Amino acid sequence: MKKVEIFDPAMCCSTGVCGPSVDPELSRVASAIYSLEKKGFDIKRYQLTNDPGKFAENIEVNNVLHEKGPDALPIILVDNQVVRVGSYPSNEEFAEWFNVTPDELTEKPKVRVSIDINSLK
Known part of the structure; x- marks a missing residue:
């Protein structure tokens, strides 16, 4: 089974799908990753802001960043x-x-919201 790792630039949240204007490309990638993770595939996503150690310890990523700088992200x-x-890769890739x-x-992630009506009194 293939192993895919995505090294994202710094974003406001783990998927980049937040804020007042959502980038449709980030939304598409988040949906694809969610669907693949649900199926048990080996796909990981690291963000520069939250996982700097992953960037530092990966020689391939380090080489690209030293050569091209942070504008090379995502890798x-x-x-x-x-x-x-x-x-980012296409869904076909x-x-x-x-x-x-x-x-x-x-497949879009489904969020369940539960409200206790009694606590609203």
Whole structure:
């Protein structure tokens, strides 16, 4: 099974899908990652703000950052090899790496909200 690691630039939250104007590309990537994680695939996402150690300890990522600077982010690794620099993979690429169909990568996370009406009194 393939291992995919995504090294994101610094963002306001873990997915970048927050704030007043959501980037549709980040939303698409978050949905694809969510769907792949739910299926048990080995896909990890690291953010410069929250996981600086992951960036520092990965030689491949370090080399790209030293060569091209932080504008090279995101950096995508498949089986520890850099396969993409400066942009996110398409759903077709994710599907090819994990042997699924692109349609399987569009599931949105479902958030359950529970309200105790008695506590509102």
